[in-house]
Amino acid sequence: MVLVPIYCQLPLVHFPEYDGLDENFVRIYVMDSHRVFMIGWEYPPLNSGGLGVACQGLTEALAADGGLIYFTLPYQLPSSVSHMRVLACRHPAWDEPADAPPFSAYRSVGRDSTQPAPSRHRFSPDTMAAGLPGSQLEQQVAEYAQVVTQRARQYSDFDVIHAHDWMSLPAAQQVKALSNRPMVAHVHSTEHDRIPHGHGSRYIIDAERRGLAAADYVIAVSNYTKRLLVHKYGLDPARVRVVHNGIHPLQEPAEPGRHHFAHRRPVVVFMGRMTVQKGPDYFLRLAAALVKKQPNILLVMAGSGDMYHQLLLSAAGQNLSTSVLFSGFVRDRQRQVLLDRADVLVMPSVSEPFGLVALEAAQRHTPVIVSKSSGVSEVLPAAVQLDFWDIDAMVDSIISLLNDPGQAAHQARSQLNQLDSLSWHKAAQLVKRIYHQALQKRK
Template sequence: MKVLMLGWEFPPYISGGLGTACYGLTKALSEQGTEIAFVLPRPVQSAYSGHVRLLTPSDSLLASIYEEEPLRRVRFCAVDVALYPYGNPAEKALPVGEIGRQAGPGTSCSTRGEGAINVPDAVAGSIPCNVNVDVNYGCDLYAQTHRYSRLACQISRLDDFDVIHAHDWMTYPAGVAVASKSGRPLVVHVHSTEFDRSGEHINKWIYDIERLGMHRADQVIAVSNFTKRICVQRYGVPDSKVSVVYNGVEPSEYGGDFKEIKRHKNEQIVLFLGRITMQKGPEYFIAAAKKVLEKMDNVKFIMAGSGDMFTRTIEMAAGMGIGHKILFAGFLRGADVDRAFEMADLYVMPSVSEPFGLSPLEAMMHNVPVIISNQSGVAEILQHALKVDFWDIDEMANKIIAVLRHPALHQTLRENGVQEAGRLRWSESARRCRQIYQHMLRTAG
């Protein structure tokens, strides 16, 4: 089976869980015999591309084809598109809910060797059609979404495939366009929705793209029942059309020694790791930290991540008088993420709306107990995690104190957690995806 996969994030260029999920899923699909051509934005820096073997670079304006050693049946088509909704990859984040509001339909950018994009007929009417593109990435997300769609259509004509698999909203127009031109079945993979990112203050343009993709697709994959309900209730997608495929987790390859980490005697560390945006609930973490510190002084809190609420969160901590007890570590990647987990005595995910939530699984694989929001997809499948409503800072603080003060509870959560997370594998996610592919092909045939 051959799959044309469309995405905008892949390690080492990551700003959230999507890149990690795409890697885990493609690796497992490859191991199960699926051939994948993955269309990705061209990396804008070369410092992290040493792991990539460039095979047959074509027209520099179109794409380069390369492979990664661990992914034997996966070819990557890197196109010149800047699809980074959280800012520069792995560096900083932008307010996702504001994307597209800064430049409306018809916005133009200076063109350097590239004219206006003609949006494919399949998505005409849902996206502005007269946006110009700057090949040096000096433009907005409107233009880059157009460009990605056009180049994906060009690439699709050069390759043979059975199924189209589009990850996240920025690739849905491309998926719809390729499906329209090729006649191949389309599955859109919903990793998050505009309601998760922006609450009730949604960006209408993004919502329309998401709705278009879900309704034009032959099948929709949601990462949890939590997300499936949003697809059905907020986007009007038939329940029977949406399948739930949970994410998995892979053991970390990093085996560091953290004895050099300095901390005061008996000091315990509570970790927040994620984008510092409204969706992730950083203000609830800070408020709970304040309550914990009123009862325990030997606790330090680490906030690892970046986002549009970064400065506000620092100011909030300072205003509460606990700034000296909270370390703002910024965006972490790779071995630094492992170090953060290894340092932590407890991981807390206070998300307001979390479609799935990979970080708790990663924490559990590092033998770290976790407290997670009830408003998350991962809460559906974890039994050995403490759960709390994101807004209940009193209960969140009580649970943090309980884990830190009671070694037996801490040990039980650690031992059972690592076993439970170890059973959640990407191989099962890939098996479910292959079942969906086969169902679409039977239906189409």
């Protein structure tokens, strides 16, 4: 790695160590060509949530700024990616097709992902209690780490290791031990978020604790997540840096009001995984309360997950089948149309490290209600912020937005203005600064 002194205009990101220097120009050192060995688990179009979207936004911005990125995945992408080198790291024992993700990155261990491991793994009934891999997901994470480490030997000309979430941490630790390069752990979600009421996987919590302890620096996607990491994992706050997610510019203008499905009906949308973390059960309670006050309302639950069938049966049991539409997972054009049509998006997450969907909705001029237990509330203060459990307050806020177009339009404009300060380029600048500090620390 070469450090080149240059003169440039003040950076977009504020660095306290530059305070007091010339306000127009400042002498800084930037990495001439940062080379990153980035360990991922999912990437669009084969993604089940925001992790893949965040990886795409960040890597595109880093590459646009001159970075060389090796990006590992446990499967092959269906098409090539031009801005980085994608390394498919499939273990030979896996039975899934080469272009199929082994498991969802977000599937809650303890629910449908805790399937008995195949007999080749020879686990005892006490495996989970012993803190060893006990589900297929956990075993495949361990096997993924083996293959990633082999790839790191092949592509060894990197400066820094960047790992996303717990699925990548075992691999990152092995690559760090092999290469003696600094490691950055990027936390998009923790087991304490996914299982917010406790009783999460001890194996995953231990994997998170070990991986975060091994990292030179930890990136949290919000101050909300930073506080959780400091409290639950005992991390030094000085070692945890907050980098909020960005958002991609729209490729085509939003079209609010143009789409006419559910004509003349107010539409309220939940968009996310059907897991306890995201609060879909609270949204269903909200639906039951809203229908009593506004019988013609349509509530759309867009997503899939381990609670999907339970919620479907619950809606039917409450005679909500004509008022609640389960659309399944939506992406691309379907996602855009639904957000354009929505009168309100509700994100009632129990514990939400960030919440990219709130930014997507704001970008498409849709008023947003978010849980106070979310990271996105830090960057989107114009959104209505409520406790996820406060159904009465949510009902009142939704009815108010539906009945007062002026209020809804004002909130939508305010949200849109707040997006101006968010970009993946800004996030990439902060991440590059963390790389630089990690490398300097090793000298």
